[in-house]
Amino acid sequence: MEIFFLGTGAGMPAKLRNVTSIALKLLEERGAVWLFDAGEATQHQILHTSIKPRRIEKIFITHLHGDHIYGLPGLLSSRSFQGGESEVMVYGPKGIKEYIHVSLSLSQTYLKYPLTVIEIDEGVIFEDDQFTVEARLLEHGIPSYGYRIVEKDRPGTLLADKLKEAGVQPGPIFRNIKNGETVTLEDGRVLEPGEFVGPDQKGRVVAILGDTRYCKNALLLAQGADLLIHEATFSKGEEKLAHDYFHSTTHQAADIAKCAGSKKLCLTHISSRYDRNAWHELVVEAQEVFPNTEIAEDFKEITIPLK
Ligand SMILES: [Zn+2]
Ligand SMILES: [Zn+2]
Numbered sequence: 001m002e003i004f005f006l007g008t009g010a011g012m013p014a015k016l017r018n019v020t021s022i023a024l025k026l027l028e029e030r031g032a033v034w035l036f037d038a039g040e041a042t043q044h045q046i047l048h049t050s051i052k053p054r055r056i057e058k059i060f061i062t063h064l065h066g067d068h069i070y071g072l073p074g075l076l077s078s079r080s081f082q083g084g085e086s087e088v089m090v091y092g093p094k095g096i097k098e099y100i101h102v103s104l105s106l107s108q109t110y111l112k113y114p115l116t117v118i119e120i121d122e123g124v125i126f127e128d129d130q131f132t133v134e135a136r137l138l139e140h141g142i143p144s145y146g147y148r149i150v151e152k153d154r155p156g157t158l159l160a161d162k163l164k165e166a167g168v169q170p171g172p173i174f175r176n177i178k179n180g181e182t183v184t185l186e187d188g189r190v191l192e193p194g195e196f197v198g199p200d201q202k203g204r205v206v207a208i209l210g211d212t213r214y215c216k217n218a219l220l221l222a223q224g225a226d227l228l229i230h231e232a233t234f235s236k237g238e239e240k241l242a243h244d245y246f247h248s249t250t251h252q253a254a255d256i257a258k259c260a261g262s263k264k265l266c267l268t269h270i271s272s273r274y275d276r277n278a279w280h281e282l283v284v285e286a287q288e289v290f291p292n293t294e295i296a297e298d299f300k301e302i303t304i305p306l307k
Contacts, residue, residue, distance in 0.1 A: 001026060002301050002304065003023070003024060004025055004049065004301045005298055006023055006045040006049070007039045007042060008020070009067075010233045010247075010269045010270060011067050017270060017297070018045055019039025020269060021038050021071065023036075023051055027055070030057070030130060033051055033052075033055045034057060034058045034149075035056055036059075037062055038059060038069060038071040038075050039071050041071055053078060054084040054085070058088070059090045060092070060208075061090065061092030062092075062145050064092070073103035077111070079113070085112060085113050089116045091118045091135075120135050120145065121135075122137055122145075132150045133149050134150070136148075138209060138218060140210065140247075144212055146212065146218060147209075150203060153200045153201065153202055155197060155201075156197045156199045156200055158178045158196065159198060166191065168191070173191075177197065178197065204304050206225060206226060207225040207227070207262070209231065212247070214252040214255070219260050220260075225263065227264045227266065228256070229266050230265060230266075230268070231253065232268070233245070233270070234248070234249045234271060235274065239251075247269075250267060250282050250285050251285060251286065254287070254289035254290035255289055257290040258290045265286065265290050265294070267282060268296035
């Protein structure tokens with residue numbers, strides 16, 4: 001499980017930071033990539049990476065500001081020409097359906113794969129046997145969602161050597177134990193699965209937030225997260241500006257990470273008023289509040305290790 005930043009700038013494309021798009025790479029977990037937002041030229045950014053558009057399974061849109069969605073129609077269209085045949089699900093605020101429909105129909109774009117667009121409300125918006133995705137509204141002037149991606153715990157691995165020591169050969173009994181069943185052997189011995197299966201593999205939690213002011217729902221989404229990705233459009237001391245423009249400062253993002261007990265924070269959506277030399281300053285000031293902070297850069301990857 002890795003986070004890969006395709007665009008990390010605020011508002012407009014800048015030379016060193018394209019507008020927002022974040023890939024959650026779940027290649028080992030499910031052979032898929034999930035995208036969060038698709039600012040203009042997201043597909044151009046993807047060209048410089050190993051990400052295959054046909055692997056994109058889900059796209060979560062945080063809000064409908066242009067710097068988060070202008071790359072979506074082009075990306076969806078190109079995916080057809082890049083071998084994409086599997087379904088894509090797009091989740092986003094009310095209006096996302098009309099935006100996609102109008103862009104694709106007026107340009108007479110026909111996709112060779114099924115596309116489903118879901119206009120979401122707060123709550124659990126996706127769940128399968130591997131993951132749950134929960135959405136909550138943030139504070140950004142227009143509806144802007146934050147997403148909390150929770151990987152489900154997985155049963156531990158079978159302790160095959162220990163079973164063999166107990167005189168059990170690989171076969172149906174191995175399977176039964178792995179499935180959590182108590183097995184009685186022919187000689188009357190009872191094997192409890194707890195003794196022959198390792199501890200549960202704990203699932204990981206990632207919180208990816210749309211543009212927002214400092215707000216309570218950000219705190220709820222970030223609760224205990226292994227990685228929190230929070231916007232920091234402005235530096236500390238610019239709280240008034242951040243409030244007026246519905247954005248956050250480095251200190252505010254760090255405060256959310258700290259109060260929520262997140263393990264790691266990555267700042268993104270960085271204004272182009274901060275040049276490369278200033279980026280380090282932004283990290284340092286966030287670290288005053290929450291030490292385990294990094295700053296996103298285009299094409300930077302962060303691995304979320306198994307626990
Ligand atoms: Zn934005
Ligand atoms: Zn915005």
